[in-house]
Amino acid sequence: xxxxxxxxxxxxxxxxxxxxxxxxxxxxxxxxxxxxxxxxxxxxxxxxxxxxxxxxxxxxxxxxxxxxxxxxxxxxxxxxxxxxxxxxxxxxxxxxxxxxxxxxxxxxxxxxxxxxxxxxxxxxxxxxxxxxxxxxxxxxxxxxxxxxxxxxxxxxxxxxxxxxxxxxxxxxxxxxxxxxxxxxxxxxxxxxxxxxxxxxxxxxxxxxxxxxxxxxxxxxxxxxxxxxxxxxxxxxxxxxxxxxxxxxxxxxxxxxxxxxxxxxxxxxxxxxxxxxxxxxxxxxxxxxxxxxxxxx
Amino acid sequence: xxxxxxxxxxxxxxxxxxxxxxxxxxxxxxxxxxxxxxxxxxxxxxxxxxxxxxxxxxxxxxxxxxxxxxxxxxxxxxxxxxxxxxxxxxxxxxxxxxxxxxxxxxxxxxxxxxxxxxxxxxxxxxxxxxxxxxxxxxxxxxxxxxxxxxxxxxxxxxxxxxxxxxxxxxxxxxxxxxxxxxxxxxxxxxxxxxxxxxxxxxxxxxxxxxxxxxxxxxxxxxxxxxxxxxxxxxxxxxxxxxxxxxxxxxxxxxxxxxxxxxxxxxxxxxxxxxxxxxxxxxxxxxxxxxxxx
Amino acid sequence: xxxxxxxxxxxxxxxxxxxxxxxxxxxxxxxxxxxxxxxxxxxxxxxxxxxxxxxxxxxxxxxxxxxxxxxxxxxxxxxxxxxxxxxxxxxxxxxxxxxxxxxxxxxxxxxxxxxxxxxxxxxxxxxxxxxxxxxxxxxxxxxxxxxxxxxxxxxxxxxxxxxxxxxxxxxxxxxxxxxxxxxxxxxxxxxxxxxxxxxxxxxxxxxxxxxxxxxxxxxxxxxxxxxxxxxxxxxxxxxxxxxxxxxxxxxx
Numbered sequence: 001x002x003x004x005x006x007x008x009x010x011x012x013x014x015x016x017x018x019x020x021x022x023x024x025x026x027x028x029x030x031x032x033x034x035x036x037x038x039x040x041x042x043x044x045x046x047x048x049x050x051x052x053x054x055x056x057x058x059x060x061x062x063x064x065x066x067x068x069x070x071x072x073x074x075x076x077x078x079x080x081x082x083x084x085x086x087x088x089x090x091x092x093x094x095x096x097x098x099x100x101x102x103x104x105x106x107x108x109x110x111x112x113x114x115x116x117x118x119x120x121x122x123x124x125x126x127x128x129x130x131x132x133x134x135x136x137x138x139x140x141x142x143x144x145x146x147x148x149x150x151x152x153x154x155x156x157x158x159x160x161x162x163x164x165x166x167x168x169x170x171x172x173x174x175x176x177x178x179x180x181x182x183x184x185x186x187x188x189x190x191x192x193x194x195x196x197x198x199x200x201x202x203x204x205x206x207x208x209x210x211x212x213x214x215x216x217x218x219x220x221x222x223x224x225x226x227x228x229x230x231x232x233x234x235x236x237x238x239x240x241x242x243x244x245x246x247x248x249x250x251x252x253x254x255x256x257x258x259x260x261x262x263x264x265x266x267x268x269x270x271x272x273x274x275x276x277x278x279x280x281x282x283x284x285x286x287x288x289x290x291x292x293x294x295x296x
Numbered sequence: 297x298x299x300x301x302x303x304x305x306x307x308x309x310x311x312x313x314x315x316x317x318x319x320x321x322x323x324x325x326x327x328x329x330x331x332x333x334x335x336x337x338x339x340x341x342x343x344x345x346x347x348x349x350x351x352x353x354x355x356x357x358x359x360x361x362x363x364x365x366x367x368x369x370x371x372x373x374x375x376x377x378x379x380x381x382x383x384x385x386x387x388x389x390x391x392x393x394x395x396x397x398x399x400x401x402x403x404x405x406x407x408x409x410x411x412x413x414x415x416x417x418x419x420x421x422x423x424x425x426x427x428x429x430x431x432x433x434x435x436x437x438x439x440x441x442x443x444x445x446x447x448x449x450x451x452x453x454x455x456x457x458x459x460x461x462x463x464x465x466x467x468x469x470x471x472x473x474x475x476x477x478x479x480x481x482x483x484x485x486x487x488x489x490x491x492x493x494x495x496x497x498x499x500x501x502x503x504x505x506x507x508x509x510x511x512x513x514x515x516x517x518x519x520x521x522x523x524x525x526x527x528x529x530x531x532x533x534x535x536x537x538x539x540x541x542x543x544x545x546x547x548x549x550x551x552x553x554x555x556x557x558x559x560x561x562x563x564x565x566x567x568x569x570x571x572x573x574x575x576x577x578x579x580x581x582x583x584x585x586x587x588x589x
Numbered sequence: 590x591x592x593x594x595x596x597x598x599x600x601x602x603x604x605x606x607x608x609x610x611x612x613x614x615x616x617x618x619x620x621x622x623x624x625x626x627x628x629x630x631x632x633x634x635x636x637x638x639x640x641x642x643x644x645x646x647x648x649x650x651x652x653x654x655x656x657x658x659x660x661x662x663x664x665x666x667x668x669x670x671x672x673x674x675x676x677x678x679x680x681x682x683x684x685x686x687x688x689x690x691x692x693x694x695x696x697x698x699x700x701x702x703x704x705x706x707x708x709x710x711x712x713x714x715x716x717x718x719x720x721x722x723x724x725x726x727x728x729x730x731x732x733x734x735x736x737x738x739x740x741x742x743x744x745x746x747x748x749x750x751x752x753x754x755x756x757x758x759x760x761x762x763x764x765x766x767x768x769x770x771x772x773x774x775x776x777x778x779x780x781x782x783x784x785x786x787x788x789x790x791x792x793x794x795x796x797x798x799x800x801x802x803x804x805x806x807x808x809x810x811x812x813x814x815x816x817x818x819x820x821x822x823x824x825x826x827x828x829x830x831x832x833x834x835x836x837x838x839x840x841x
Contacts, residue, residue, distance in 0.1 A: 209392075
């Protein structure tokens with residue numbers, strides 16, 4: 001059986017993967033979300049309240065958390081999509097702060113002290129959820145909707161000329177992202193049996209956006225890489241530090257390596273580690289043209 | 297009321313955005329570095345840099361470190377801005393890179409000095425003026441006065457000197473400016489130096505006023521300063537001061553009316569509203585950086 | 590419907606600069622119309638107005654029997670208007686097949702898998718018609734210029750348009766590619782699609798087109814047959830110094 005330490009790490013990885021995809025879907029459409037914490041908190045508090053205050057089964061609570069976050073994402077997308085570029089980044093950030101502020105002031109949810117829940121979601125829930133999210137998003141990006149998203153990202157007006165509905169596609173992408181974020185939140189609160197606004201705030205949103213962009217938003221594998229790097233590399237450093245006291249600084253600075261990686265990547269390979277061309281090349285040598293099966 | 301400290305940081309943000317179209321998330325880290333280095337040097341002890349210098353020298357060192365760090369950002373973040381046609385997220389490069397640097401600096405500080413708050417005592421305890429029911433902390437007033445005069449100087453430079461014209465030309469269009477003979481390579485770092493200076497002064501003032509420093513002390517000031525910047529209009533340095541005062545006012549009113557926990561909502565709710573309805577802010581003219589980061 | 594496209598008294602100004610000045614012309618259904626004129630005459634702007642990227646300041650545009658003057662951009666393809674661009678505007682990070690499949694996006698359901706065998710087959714067939722492959726394992730940004738240009742044309746064709754606007758489709762193509770393109774466009778026209786082509790390549794225009802509209806400084810200065818355009822005084826004046834036209838004038 002897996003040791004407690006590793007099951008904790010795997011659990012964190014699963015949650016980070018889910019949250020990564022919540023930022024990936026809008027990012028693939030060109031919308032940067034610096035407020036993912038907002039949707040995660042919404043999902044967490046809703047799901048947590050459902051199991052602890054209303055005694056719902058975990059699955060139902062997770063679903064409700066996801067739907068709530070998705071609904072809020074849908075509603076907020078309309079004003080937020082009126083902003084562009086840096087203003088949109090700030091608007092998503094502001095949104096997350098407003099969510100945090102509102103949740104802080106609901107006494108039934110514990111206020112600043114946070115919400116504790118009894119129901120537990122261990123690996124048997126987390127891993128299938130993460131896998132399901134990856135599969136679902138991979139399928140989504142393979143549909144014409146996914147094509148719309150990627151077309152928008154590359155060239156908005158030409159996409160429009162071929163019938164892609166700019167606003168509708170953006171709203172859908174944002175909503176799907178919010179719903180996935182809500183699921184991530186529901187998983188988070190039931191993995192740690194606790195959620196509070198403090199720990200899932202601005203820094204959380206920043207980390208998520210960074211590791212999604214680090215992984216790359218051109219393909220569906222990017223966020224997987226990003227979440228894995230972010231979860232495992234600092235842990236590797238922590239383990240290394242345990243080997244000898246001289247390496248103690250490695251533990252304290254283990255997130256520094258993540259920051260440095262981000263800076264280097266933005267300088268040298270801004271499209272992220274996993275790009276479309278990389279995936280194409282890895283999936284086999286150049287096939288002869290017009291042979292049998294599809295290539296995309 | 298954080299008054300001058302907030303104003304300094306807000307002006308640093310708005311200057312960088314107005315001049316360079318760059319939302320620089322490293323500014324709170326520079327703020328923190330100056331504060332922490334000043335603390336570390338001024339207190340003799342086993343910690344990193346615990347040399348026990350006189351606070352004035354420690355402060356100078358703090359400023360120098362912050363400015364150097366700022367130039368580091370210029371070299372490795374801003375210079376790699378490569379706007380490409382049609383791809384919305386690629387304009388975010390400098391912003392994302394600055395976030396990376398923020399993480400590096402915060403965790404560097406944590407690695408060097410630990411995450412716990414450290415006490416920072418200046419020989420001059422804060423004296424207060426009492427006007428009726430209101431308390432004005434003298435350091436706060438001094439910092440506000442400093443901020444206003446600094447902005448007046450900056451504003452004068454921008455409007456009346458050749459340097460200022462060059463800066464404004466670069467803000468309009470860096471490529472054309474180079475063609476017209478503006479030494480972009482030399483002037484852009486200057487903006488980073490000023491931003492670093494402002495952040496550093498703010499950080500030291502903050503540390504002196506509140507008596508504590510931590511590696512994450514930049515975070516809360518950053519969010520208020522960004523709010524102030526947007527309210528005042530991106531790129532508008534007087535607006536940043538006005539925005540800062542407004543943010544402070546909104547917070548105080550909200551706290552006195554509803555209690556401390558509500559404070560996020562009016563500030564960020566107002567910000568969200570402004571971004572959606574009037575991105576130019578209360579005093580801005582054109583929404584600068586509409587498509588850029 | 591006699592005309593696939595009717596532009597009536599259309600004007601467009603940017604700031605203080607009038608780019609299109611009360612332009613009116615008709616494009617007969619099934620014709621292959623050339624839209625020519627010196628650089629800066631407003632040809633691309635006109636295309637942008639017809640496809641909806643810009644909106645007209647004044648005037649009317651009727652395409653394929655519908656008044657599209659106020660129709661939003663994303664709805665115009667539904668009317669049957671597709672176009673290609675002067676500077677290549679493919680989606681750089683998508684594959685050839687995906688770019689081409691964007692053409693039939695507007696009449697495909699959102700949940701349809703892009704990698705479905707039937708969709709891929711259709712795309713591949715269309716590419717083969719144009720003498721191209723599906724270039725698997727590459728994104729279009731990596732392909733040669735001449736190939737990208739023709740992929741754009743195929744993309745527009747996939748939309749099953751009634752009216753195709755082609756902005757300098759032959760620019761940058763070598764003579765072999767130009768010949769293939771002309772043959773393809775001939776077949777497309779024979780199948781009933783109306784073509785409007787902006788081109789500077791006069792021999793290309795001469796061999797393909799049966800109707801010509803000439804713009805200069807945002808105004809229409811000629812509309813008629815290719816035989817007559819070479820003799821028209823206003824056109825000659827506009828093109829003064831252009832070797833092709835002078836040569837044609839001498840040959841006529």
